[in-house]
Amino acid sequence: MSEQPGYADHVYRSGSALVGGALLLALVVLLCGDGIVNGEGRVRWLSAAGLLFLAPLITAFSLRPAVYAGRERLRVRNPFRTITLPWAAVDDVRAGYSTEVFADGRKYQMWAIPVSLRQRKKALRQSGGGRAPLVPPRPGAAPVPGGRGGDSRPQADQAVEEILELSGRHSADEAAQGAPSVRWAYEILVPAAAGGAALLLLTVLG
Incomplete structure (x- = not known):
């Protein structure tokens, strides 16, 4: 296999x-x-x-600040804390006015993936659509035309989609189980x- x-x-x-x-x-x-x-x-x-x-x-x-996405976990290194989240503990990832990961009933910001409203407006103009969504489409959704490779979405939205894809792919793996941990x-x-x-x-x- x-x-x-x-x-x-x-x-x-x-x-x-x-x-x-x-x-x-x-x-x-x-x-x-x-x-x-x-x-x-x-x-x-x-x-x-x-x-x-x-x-x-x-x-x-x-x-x-950095976000490390591996096969077993998501590691979020913020200014004063490092949050380690096994994929099984990740409930959702969103890019609103900031990029956030939800795990075990708590919300953690991801400083390394800033949200650019300017990029969102640019993507909106290229797509010819209405109001720009604050939450990116789920994995498998059709890309917005006009960008590189047919995808002009903001980098934060693309990163969120990739992280969600990894979470869905590996959350059931034995090595991806466990509870979140935080280190100052x-x-x-x-x-x-x-x-x-x-x-x-x-x-x-x-």
């Missing part, structure tokens, strides 16, 4: 967030680094605390909290 193809290594990320985050992080490192190297006295401490506070936050909201990103939270506390202390002390 041949094995069904899947999206074992499929990763969803926002290209614009990655580029913007990398540029902003480089700017913060440059400015704070200059303050640490060339500053004097309190300026050095403020620059170091600012770098410790800002760098994790910029990383959290731009470089960190302490590697982000701890340095950001330390940097914020240091900035506050330096400000209070003058």
